[in-house]
Amino acid sequence: MNMHGFSVIRTRELPELSAKLIEYEHEKTGAKLCRLETDDMNAAFSIAFKTIPSDSTGVFHILEHSVLCGSDKYPVKEPFVELLKTSVQTFLNAMTFADKTVYPVSSRNGKDLLNLMDVYLDAVFNPAIYEHPEIFRQEGWRYEDGGLSGVVLNEMRGNYASPGAVLSREMNKLLFPNNCYRFVSGGDPDEIPNLTYEAFIAAHRKFYHPSNAYITLVGRADTDAALKKLDGYLSAFDCREDRFDIPVQEPTAPHSVTAYYEAESEDDGALVSFASLLSTYDDRLKNYAVSVLANYLTGDDDAPLKRAVLEKELAQDLSVSIHDGIKQTWVSVDAMNADAERIDELRSTIRETLESLVKDGIDRERLAACFSRYSFAMRDNESGDMPQSVSFALDMLDTWIYGGDPADGICVDHVLDELAARLDTWYFAKLLREVFLDNDAFQTVVLLPSSETEKKEFVFSNDEIAVLSSETESMYAWQETPDTEDALATIPKLTLSDLADKPEPLVYSVKNVNGANMLTHVTGSKNALVHAHFNAADTEGGDLYKLSLMARMLGSMGTKAHSRSKLPLSVKNTFGRLDFYPTAFPGKSAEGCKLMLTAAFACLPENVRNAFELLREILLSTDWTDVSMLRDALEQMEFGARFAVAADGSRYAMLRAGARVTSYTAANELMGGISFNEKVKELAAYDDCALTELLAEMKALAERFFTRNRLTLSVSETVCEDAANGFIASLPENKETLPEEGRYRFEGKPYEEIPIVSDVGFVGAAGSLESMGMEYSGSMQVLAGILNYTHLWSEIRLAGGAYGCGFYAGANGDLFFHTFRDPDPENSIGVFKGSGDFIREYMKDRPELTGYILSSVSAMDPLRTPEGKLSSAEARFFTGKTNTDAELRYRELLGTKNADVLALAPMLDFFADKAATVILKREY
Numbered sequence: 001m002n003m004h005g006f007s008v009i010r011t012r013e014l015p016e017l018s019a020k021l022i023e024y025e026h027e028k029t030g031a032k033l034c035r036l037e038t039d040d041m042n043a044a045f046s047i048a049f050k051t052i053p054s055d056s057t058g059v060f061h062i063l064e065h066s067v068l069c070g071s072d073k074y075p076v077k078e079p080f081v082e083l084l085k086t087s088v089q090t091f092l093n094a095m096t097f098a099d100k101t102v103y104p105v106s107s108r109n110g111k112d113l114l115n116l117m118d119v120y121l122d123a124v125f126n127p128a129i130y131e132h133p134e135i136f137r138q139e140g141w142r143y144e145d146g147g148l149s150g151v152v153l154n155e156m157r158g159n160y161a162s163p164g165a166v167l168s169r170e171m172n173k174l175l176f177p178n179n180c181y182r183f184v185s186g187g188d189p190d191e192i193p194n195l196t197y198e199a200f201i202a203a204h205r206k207f208y209h210p211s212n213a214y215i216t217l218v219g220r221a222d223t224d225a226a227l228k229k230l231d232g233y234l235s236a237f238d239c240r241e242d243r244f245d246i247p248v249q250e251p252t253a254p255h256s257v258t259a260y261y262e263a264e265s266e267d268d269g270a271l272v273s274f275a276s277l278l279s280t281y282d283d284r285l286k287n288y289a290v291s292v293l294a295n296y297l298t299g300d301d302d303a304p305l306k307r308a309v310l311e312k313e314l315a316q317d318l319s320v321s322i323h324d325g326i327k328q329t330w331v332s333v334d335a336m337n338a339d340a341e342r343i344d345e346l347r348s349t350i351r352e353t354l355e356s357l358v359k360d361g362i363d364r365e366r367l368a369a370c371f372s373r374y375s376f377a378m379r380d381n382e383s384g385d386m387p388q389s390v391s392f393a394l395d396m397l398d399t400w401i402y403g404g405d406p407a408d409g410i411c412v413d414h415v416l417d418e419l420a421a422r423l424d425t426w427y428f429a430k431l432l433r434e435v436f437l438d439n440d441a442f443q444t445v446v447l448l449p450s451s452e453t454e455k456k457e458f459v460f461s462n463d464e465i466a467v468l469s470s471e472t473e474s475m476y477a478w479q480e481t482p483d484t485e486d487a488l489a490t491i492p493k494l495t496l497s498d499l500a501d502k503p504e505p506l507v508y509s510v511k512n513v514n515g516a517n518m519l520t521h522v523t524g525s526k527n528a529l530v531h532a533h534f535n536a537a538d539t540e541g542g543d544l545y546k547l548s549l550m551a552r553m554l555g556s557m558g559t560k561a562h563s564r565s566k567l568p569l570s571v572k573n574t575f576g577r578l579d580f581y582p583t584a585f586p587g588k589s590a591e592g593c594k595l596m597l598t599a600a601f602a603c604l605p606e607n608v609r610n611a612f613e614l615l616r617e618i619l620l621s622t623d624w625t626d627v628s629m630l631r632d633a634l635e636q637m638e639f640g641a642r643f644a645v646a647a648d649g650s651r652y653a654m655l656r657a658g659a660r661v662t663s664y665t666a667a668n669e670l671m672g673g674i675s676f677n678e679k680v681k682e683l684a685a686y687d688d689c690a691l692t693e694l695l696a697e698m699k700a701l702a703e704r705f706f707t708r709n710r711l712t713l714s715v716s717e718t719v720c721e722d723a724a725n726g727f728i729a730s731l732p733e734n735k736e737t738l739p740e741e742g743r744y745r746f747e748g749k750p751y752e753e754i755p756i757v758s759d760v761g762f763v764g765a766a767g768s769l770e771s772m773g774m775e776y777s778g779s780m781q782v783l784a785g786i787l788n789y790t791h792l793w794s795e796i797r798l799a800g801g802a803y804g805c806g807f808y809a810g811a812n813g814d815l816f817f818h819t820f821r822d823p824d825p826e827n828s829i830g831v832f833k834g835s836g837d838f839i840r841e842y843m844k845d846r847p848e849l850t851g852y853i854l855s856s857v858s859a860m861d862p863l864r865t866p867e868g869k870l871s872s873a874e875a876r877f878f879t880g881k882t883n884t885d886a887e888l889r890y891r892e893l894l895g896t897k898n899a900d901v902l903a904l905a906p907m908l909d910f911f912a913d914k915a916a917t918v919i920l921k922r923e924y
């Protein structure tokens with residue numbers, strides 16, 4: 001049967017997912033389509049191409065950005081941004097992988113999804129890059145002020161501030177000398193400037209063709225309308241025979257390579273990685289089994305391989321990882337902050353430990369615990385930031401583009417069952433020997449710290465500079481030419497009548513059980529989800545770091561009933577996920593905040609009773625005397641923190657700035673920001689005596705906090721009520737009177753510059769509505785949309801070359817500006833300050849606000865995972881907000897008029913004038 005040029009290749013029910021998978025092929029071009037029918041209202045569409053790099057110029061990454069900069073049917077400079085302005089999308093992105101480029105979108109609105117599909121299809125097949133080389137200069141690289149700039153160039157410069165990126169680049173070269181995986185698909189900053197416009201165009205011609213396209217449609221969507229739309233684009237092409245196969249890399253002789261990462265001090269430790277090819281993408285039994293072994297060997301602080309290396313002080317952390325998502329999988333053993341003088345000893349210790357494991361036999365109890373944790377994770381339907389339907393689409397591609405079965409990427413049950421049956425056999429021990437011991441193809445990369453890593457200088461002749469400079473000028477001229485009204489009118493829009501009349505309510509009940517609050521939520525989760533929040537608002541500001549540290553230690557130190565080597569096993573057997581963390585929620589005013597120490601877990605519903613039992617044991621009887629465990633944790637945290645700031649600079653800068661404005665942000669900064677990192681560095685140098693004292697203080701905090709009257713227990717509908725009540729009743733009672741809110745202040749000047757080791761910087765600027773005597777309204781979302789997609793985007797991203805920037809107004813009264821991977825932070829601050837004037841000017845033309853309103857709907861009415869429903873409802877509960885408040889904000893948003901936005905300009909002026917500002921950048 002032929003449907004709009006497509007014929008069905010195969011149809012299957014997938015009972016494991018309650019889904020149906022239909023595979024189609026487009027008859028004229030050979031384009032492939034997977035239609036996964038599920039009952040998910042949030043449907044996803046994606047189109048992917050195999051993109052096999054033949055150098056590290058990042059051509060596919062630059063194409064990924066560039067095809068979204070205008071097309072035949074949508075001749076505006078930024079259809080991607082125009083879509084962000086006018087759609088109710090729940091996911092809109094594009095991603096470059098090692099061997100493919102994917103364009104996924106999702107929406108809860110069927111008409112919207114078809115609109116999004118149309119813009120994406122026109123973008124990939126008919127992009128404006130052929131007529132506008134300016135796009136290549138904007139997104140790729142250009143010559144400017146004697147140096148080089150460009151969005152992808154700056155994005156990748158930021159990426160290589162992380163030693164992990166340098167390590168994986170060097171390892172890929174060793175492992176895959178003969179196929180495409182030796183190249184950096186995203187682009188090496190030293191190679192990006194070698195890319196010419198001609199090669200860029202040639203890559204598009206070669207790879208962006210329907211015969212090389214893999215299309216997915218997931219969830220509740222109109223298949224007929226989608227196929228018809230697809231056929232409209234695909235039929236313009238003929239069939240091509242190119243298959244772009246990736247040759248198999250045979251193992252090569254072992255090599256050792258030394259490379260450098262940029263560090264503050266040359267005394268910093270080394271990163272050492274040993275890695276070997278493992279198997280192919282379709283050998284799932286082996287890939288899964290090695291993942292279980294990885295957890296067995298290094299998955300917790302008492303795992304045997306990790307312990308052996310830590311005990312000899314050869315490194316501060318050790319992990320075994322499986323690298324998949326490409327045609328050939330590989331496995332690595334990575335040592336962090338290793339002693340560079342003792343690498344041979346590190347290697348022999350790893351070998352000897354593994355040999356004795358094989359000889360003495362694998363511990364059955366540990367293996368079962370690691371398997372249990374792994375199978376929970378593989379079956380978990382909590383998809384985090386990415387909607388489930390998008391994540392299904394990406395998972396299918398993992399096998400499908402190599403000619404494998406797309407269902408293999410999403411159906412895991414039979415492989416896990418087969419693996420479970422092998423727990424009692426010699427299978428795992430044999431595999432351990434085969435992969436790690438009888439394998440002489442392990443490659444080695446040693447990454448040493450250097451305070452001055454060499455940066456490649458690009459030298460151009462005067463003639464070249466003249467040409468490049470004029471190209472940069474024409475890029476600016478092109479950027480400054482506004483899109484015509486006619487062009488803008490091509491972007492498909494919904495109307496306000498397409499929207500739901502109120503946001504999806506959060507459904508939960510509150511009651512008092514034995515002196516504790518209990519919240520029960522309707523989440524749709526198949527697992528049992530539990531968040532136990534203990535009020536910690538009586539913690540002094542100077543003690544906040546202890547809360548954070550304590551959370552880090554809970555669940556890994558031993559307890560009365562479980563030694564520290566046994567506890568991680570029970571934890572893995574019982575919980576699918578278990579985390580402890582402190583959380584601060586906004587208070588009634590900026591001066592105060594709610595502060596909680598939270599234990600959060602997910603488990604199979606039938607395990608919930610055991611889970612509560614074990615949680616109680618951890619909370620009440622942790623053995624707070626293990627100094628070596630605390631020291632290991634501090635050292636690992638200290639090493640991680642060195643790179644965390646440069647990797648996630650916007651978050652750190654915003655926290656640091658916001659800490660001067662509200663109590664809750666001050667608390668979050670002290671518990672997880674730069675202040676906390678500094679504290680960790682200080683503590684890592686403490687002697688045993690001082691650490692023993694610190695542990696005793698944590699013990700005292702634990703005894704104080706984990707009582708019934710401090711508890712708010714928040715559970716999904718899948719949690720057995722008796723088990724929850726039993727947990728509450730089992731906690732000690734302590735009828736002290738507690739403050740409802742803590743008061744935390746961060747003392748600091750309103751402007752601060754913090755040096756970091758990175759070629760690109762970050763800015764965070766914070767203010768609060770309260771300090772301006774204003775209240776939040778839904779129209780602030782429209783203001784944020786305008787600033788983000790016009791003023792900030794064009795001045796900071798397009799002209800300034802920063803990878804990211806934004807303005808944020810939160811319902812609790814927070815205001816933030818930020819930039820991400822920003823080559824010129826001072827300039828960006830100037831742009832922030834000009835926002836009030838910009839809005840006054842912009843509103844003069846009385847712009848149509850419908851698009852901005854539509855695009856803010858997903859912020860006001862976000863798509864929530866089951867965990868997301870729990871967290872959002874808790875935040876409402878703790879801040880005293882209700883569904884009615886959310887509906888009111890939503891109506892304010894929908895009713896926003898020009899005058900409402902204009903009235904917010906003085907807020908921006910005041911904010912620009914009074915904002916607390918933090919810059920992270922290299923010190924010169």
Ligand SMILES: [Zn+2]
Binds near residue numbers: 061065
């Ligand atoms: Zn990018």
